[in-house]
Amino acid sequence: MSLGCFCCAGTRGKGASSSGQVRRMGSVSEELSLVPLHQRPELLEACAELLGEEWGKSRASRLHSLQRSSDAFPACLLLLRSRGPSDGPATRQGPCELVGHVRLSRVLSRPRDLFVESVVVARALRGRGYGRRLMEAAEQWARARGFRCLRLTTHDKQHFYAHLGYVLGEPVQSVAFLSPAISSEVLRLFSAPSGAAAATSARPCVPAVPPPPLAVPPPPPPPTVIWARGVLAEGGEQQSLLQTPHRDAKGLPIFWMKKDI
Numbered sequence: 001m002s003l004g005c006f007c008c009a010g011t012r013g014k015g016a017s018s019s020g021q022v023r024r025m026g027s028v029s030e031e032l033s034l035v036p037l038h039q040r041p042e043l044l045e046a047c048a049e050l051l052g053e054e055w056g057k058s059r060a061s062r063l064h065s066l067q068r069s070s071d072a073f074p075a076c077l078l079l080l081r082s083r084g085p086s087d088g089p090a091t092r093q094g095p096c097e098l099v100g101h102v103r104l105s106r107v108l109s110r111p112r113d114l115f116v117e118s119v120v121v122a123r124a125l126r127g128r129g130y131g132r133r134l135m136e137a138a139e140q141w142a143r144a145r146g147f148r149c150l151r152l153t154t155h156d157k158q159h160f161y162a163h164l165g166y167v168l169g170e171p172v173q174s175v176a177f178l179s180p181a182i183s184s185e186v187l188r189l190f191s192a193p194s195g196a197a198a199a200t201s202a203r204p205c206v207p208a209v210p211p212p213p214l215a216v217p218p219p220p221p222p223p224t225v226i227w228a229r230g231v232l233a234e235g236g237e238q239q240s241l242l243q244t245p246h247r248d249a250k251g252l253p254i255f256w257m258k259k260d261i
Helices: 041-055 059-066 130-144 158-163 185-189
Strands: 024-026 028-036 075-083 098-106 109-121 149-154 225-228 231-234 256-261
Touching: 024 109, 028 130, 041 075, 041 098, 041 109, 075 130, 109 130, 130 225, 149 158, 158 256, 231 256
Parallel strands: 109 149
Antiparallel strands: 024 028, 028 075, 075 098, 098 109, 149 256, 225 231
16 A cells, blocks of 8 residues: 555646546656555665665665665655556555655654655656655655654755755754664663763762863863854854855765754
8 A cells, every 4th residue: 555645736637546646747647656665675676776876885785774664764765656547556566667765764852853864866857846746745754644843964955955945954863773662761861962871870979080270271162053043153154055064974064954844
């Protein structure tokens, strides 16, 4: 069964399926559906190829990551297209074409947020609005499950996401795998600043030896992060759609964005 058929923008054609809507393209109808990969395992190879064309990595690594898709997150969601007057929705058995992929993961200490990553549309289908439809379908899927905010990072697509309603946000920590058995207390320990977990342990407190007097004055405190008209400012350097103070693990500029859904 298709989870959450996504309604395309356009006119509802005659004979549209009761489980979704179609878009007319001349004499041919088109229906888009967003389906979790773990409900369409026969598309695993095609999805790995789609991601590999965009970001490389080994095929084995891609397959291992995709096989972890589940309702407990991370969830790999596929945008599928069925075409033709006789085609039905992209159900488990129905014929379809893989249009795009998006992965949703949980966010530490933010139970109603999801982290968006690995957003990609097939190269042959780009420039036709499928990227927007993929993101809108992912929002609908997340909202139907009680989530209220989507977060993501991007190196160079910040203007695209801004057009979809995303705004600049603060860094968060995503979780690739979140077991229901993990308690909220454990999650708080993982998300706390370094050293905070040790402070909560039951070890006896050993008085600290006072440091020797300094010959020079101590360095100034780190810059304070403030909000100014919705723009995250840090140390005098503002984050905007043109510049960001944040860097990824490779030292490249990266934009943190979010959207309330």
